[in-house]
Structures are given as C-alpha cells and as structure tokens.
Amino acid sequence: MGYVGKHKSPVDTDGFLHTGDFARIDAGGNVFLSGRMTDVIYSAQGLLSPVDIENSLFEHRAVEDCAIVGEGVKGQAQPVAYVVCVPALRTPELLGDLETWLYERTGVSIACRGVSTIPKSPAGKVLRHLLKKE
DSSP, X not given: OOOTTOOSOSBOTTSOBOOSEEEEEOTTOOEEEEEEGGGOEEETTEEEOHHHHHHHHTTSTTEEXXXXXXXXXXXXXXXXXXXXXXXXXXXXXXXXXXXXXXXXXXXXXXXXXXXXXXXXXXTOOBOGGGTOOO
C-alpha cells in the first residue's frame, strides 16, 4: 500500500516502484543495485555511486576498509575516499598512489584521506555523514 507515514503510492503511473535505491539495468535486463540515492555523489563528472568506487578500491591489497563521500556543493561535489590502510603496507606515498590507481580504474579524480576507522552503525552500515567535511 505504501510507506509508513506517506500518503502517496510509491508506484508511479508507469509501474515503477520508487525505493530510493541507485540501480542500473544491463542489455540483458539484469538489475544491479549499487547503493542508495541519498549516497549518490553529484559531481562535475555526473552521478557517481560510492559503492562502485569502494568496490574498485577494495581490490587494492593495501586497503583494509574504505568509504567514499562527496564533499562540497551538489553538482560540484568532490569524491573523497576515506581509507583504512593495511598497517604493514602503509607508506608516506600510499594515499597518492591510491589516487592514481583509482583514477586509472574509474576515470574520476578522487582525493584519498587516511583514517584509522570507518564509522559504522551496529548493523555495519557506513555512517557517511560522520566523514563529510562540507
């Protein structure tokens, strides 16, 4: 029937259910969910999914944990990677190397900042709002 506290149906006249999820559909009709619309970064390069960038970053052997947020005004936000590095692989050059590595994979300039932990809810959801510096 709808969402609690909302009087409008979440299904539009074309039959689409508006869940707030960010998704793409490939040529075969497969649907891929890649985060929430509230997490999408509205950058000069267009809409960026933090989850897609995080998945790329997790492929690097020096990355233990990470979270991507957009900092700045909507439409011009800069994607920033907050990275927990594997202690044994941490070097002074690592964050710069990660920025280059990410650019080669995503084509997007992403600033990397080192942190000791990524804030998460008890359920394990990244608390992006605690990382943002706007």
